Amino acid sequence: MIKKKRKLEDERHYFVDEAGDLALFNKKGKVIIGNEGCSKYFILGTALIEEPHAVRQELLQLQQMIVTDPYLNNIPSVLNKTKVAFHAKDDCPEVRMQVYKLLKNLPIKVYAIIRRKSYILEEVRSMNRINENYRFNDDAIYDDCVKRLFKDRLHLAKVNHVMFARRGKSSRNESLKDALLRAKANFEKKSQKEVLTANSVISNYSSNEPALQVIDYYLWALQRMYERHEERYYEFVKDKFTRIIDLDDKREEIYGVYYDERNPLNLNKIKDSLKS
DSSP states (O other): OOOOOOOEEEEEEEEEEEEEEOOBEEEEEEEBBSSSSSEEEEEEEEESSOOOOHHHHHHHHHHHHHHHHTTTTHHHHIIITTTTTOTTTTOOOHHHHHHHHHHHHOEEEEEEEEEHHHHHHHHHHHHHHHTOOOOOOHHHHHHHHHHHTTTTTSSSSEEEEEEEEOOSOOHHHHHHHHHHHHHHHHHHHHTTTTOOOEEEEEEOOGGGHHHHHHHHHHHHHHHHHHHHHHHHHHHHHHHGGGEEEEOOSSSSSSOOEESSSOOOOOOOHHHHHTTT
């Protein structure tokens, strides 16, 4: 059978955010992974949204309905947070339920990369043993995750519009463009095919872009399952996750574990990976 060549799409729209953090140490140099409000995992993900404008309108309409609802509009989080933007961590349960019900029915595909911070810590310690002047750089970890997240994504459209949730005051657009170029180069090396598509990279705050609030919600559901073993949010929207890569679960392959429709992610698999 001759495999048909996939038609190149005109453009694709990706929205990128993170869950968890990349903090390893406090100001005194003490390891704080899992303590002092510090996460055990870092997750980077992107939502591929077919019609960003339509999704924005749906979210804005829901937001307006919530902030004018007499049952909800006196809740402090609605007044102080939801009125500005949806944020899964800050929204109250009533709001969160409505957002997830909306997202479940929108044309969205989600891809995610997971790093276990205990493994990152060991990498840092190993580097320190080799070079005592080595200093941990969380931007380098972030950019490496970007590269891995987009390795198999950038050849599918003539133009890829990639919007990153802004981290701090600096947009870091040039570094992010470089990470995407390295992702493209790795795909070309693997496939032995030249990728001629263009990438448009911008950064924005989630409060300014409803589509970034979409990926925030999906990653929060995934994070809750990894961090707290609470699976109900992920189970509700799991059909939107096309691929999840757990880079540090190297029990079978050095490149980690790929979760997709052939190998669905569930809580038991996460628990089993922690036993090794």
